[in-house]
Amino acid sequence: MEAFQQIIAEQVAERHRHHAKAQFFWVWGALLVMTAIEVYLTYQNLKPVRMLTILMGLSIVKAALIIGFFMHLKYEVSRMKWLTMSSLVICLVLMSIFFFPDAFRILYLGVK
Amino acid sequence: MAEATLPHGRPEVYEPSLFGTYSKKIGMWLFLLSDSLTFGALLYSYSYGRISIANWPTPFHSESIVNATIMTAFLLTSSLTMVLAVRAAVHGDAKAQRLWLLATMACGTGFVVLHGREWSHLIATGLTLPVFPAMPGHATTGEFADVAKNVPQFPATFFGLTGMHMLHVTLGVVYLGVVALRRNFIPILLLCWLGAWLGTPSYSPFHYGAHVLLIAAIICSVILWLKPKVYDAADVEVAGLYWHFVDLVWMFIFPLVYLMSARII
Numbered sequence: 001m002e003a004f005q006q007i008i009a010e011q012v013a014e015r016h017r018h019h020a021k022a023q024f025f026w027v028w029g030a031l032l033v034m035t036a037i038e039v040y041l042t043y044q045n046l047k048p049v050r051m052l053t054i055l056m057g058l059s060i061v062k063a064a065l066i067i068g069f070f071m072h073l074k075y076e077v078s079r080m081k082w083l084t085m086s087s088l089v090i091c092l093v094l095m096s097i098f099f100f101p102d103a104f105r106i107l108y109l110g111v112k
Numbered sequence: 113m114a115e116a117t118l119p120h121g122r123p124e125v126y127e128p129s130l131f132g133t134y135s136k137k138i139g140m141w142l143f144l145l146s147d148s149l150t151f152g153a154l155l156y157s158y159s160y161g162r163i164s165i166a167n168w169p170t171p172f173h174s175e176s177i178v179n180a181t182i183m184t185a186f187l188l189t190s191s192l193t194m195v196l197a198v199r200a201a202v203h204g205d206a207k208a209q210r211l212w213l214l215a216t217m218a219c220g221t222g223f224v225v226l227h228g229r230e231w232s233h234l235i236a237t238g239l240t241l242p243v244f245p246a247m248p249g250h251a252t253t254g255e256f257a258d259v260a261k262n263v264p265q266f267p268a269t270f271f272g273l274t275g276m277h278m279l280h281v282t283l284g285v286v287y288l289g290v291v292a293l294r295r296n297f298i299p300i301l302l303l304c305w306l307g308a309w310l311g312t313p314s315y316s317p318f319h320y321g322a323h324v325l326l327i328a329a330i331i332c333s334v335i336l337w338l339k340p341k342v343y344d345a346a347d348v349e350v351a352g353l354y355w356h357f358v359d360l361v362w363m364f365i366f367p368l369v370y371l372m373s374a375r376i377i
Contacts (some may be wrong), residue, residue: 008134009346013202028192055367077132
């Protein structure tokens with residue numbers, strides 16, 4: 001690694017040294033609890049659309065916890081956070097543009 | 113421009129990083145962004161089939177849901193051990209770093225083994241793809257033999273999506289093995305390949321899929337031979353990013369594929 005890259009890596013490592021171990025265990029616990037809620041809901045025979053909405057909501061919260069704490073994006077500079085997340089969201093929204101018109105049409109036609 | 117003192121003591125001027133971090137990490141983030149689009153496309157294609165086909169199968173009994181839940185717990189725990197490995201690395205604790213990396217690999221291996229068992233069970237009950245070798249005596253009589261015939265989109269999207277994820281987990285375990293054990297990992301990898309290849313029946317997709325480990329062993333050998341190095345905290349952190357991404361993708365596959373297609377009686 002080049003010298004200036006080593007300096008930057010050392011600065012990043014210095015930031016990571018201050019992360020408390022306990023917070024990782026809290027995040028892990030929260031992820032396990034949310035997974036347990038998802039499995040519990042599966043046994044409740046909810047309507048598919050309602051079930052999907054809740055499951056996707058929980059999945060997005062779980063993803064945010066993983067990206068923020070485990071992948072350390074929470075501690076990155078805001079330029080890094082915005083560029084990575086906004087580009088990802090824009091690409092997924094572009095996929096959705098192709099997906100949702102048909103999906104809604106099918107749902108309104110009553111196919112389950 | 114910022115000034116800093118380089119390790120050899122000579123004052124130098126360098127351009128600060130635009131994203132406040134080192135290039136390797138930015139490179140991994142860019143790779144993960146592109147890879148998330150691959151999984152996004154696969155998840156959308158699965159979801160499209162799920163809502164557009166009226167007789168979409170719901171093959172996952174309670175036993176499968178329990179199995180997938182344990183797999184999820186394995187992955188979540190592996191993310192915790194991975195982040196503890198990164199923490200040990202930045203504190204310079206090489207022994208703890210190696211132990212946490214090995215724990216992460218163990219959880220990842222557990223995930224792959226359970227997933228393989230789930231696949232084998234589904235294939236044995238008739239849910240298969242035309243590219244899979246025929247299983248003697250089971251393929252035409254199993255519980256899901258009709259599903260594979262009447263709704264071929266289900267096995268195609270299911271095996272495509274979960275197979276791609278399983279491949280990512282397997283390569284992640286190999287990646288962590290190289291970071292943790294370096295050259296010592298190559299013979300272990302070759303033994304795993306032999307075990308997976310010879311230990312699975314010839315009609316199992318894992319019989320041929322095991323060769324991924326052989327290809328990985330060859331590539332890793334070339335890399336370790338061309339560029340031998342001691343992997344530092346930055347390398348562990350970059351490997352961790354990849355591992356957490358694999359976990360992250362499963363957080364969408366598990367509810368969309370398993371929980372939304374559960375058959376709970």
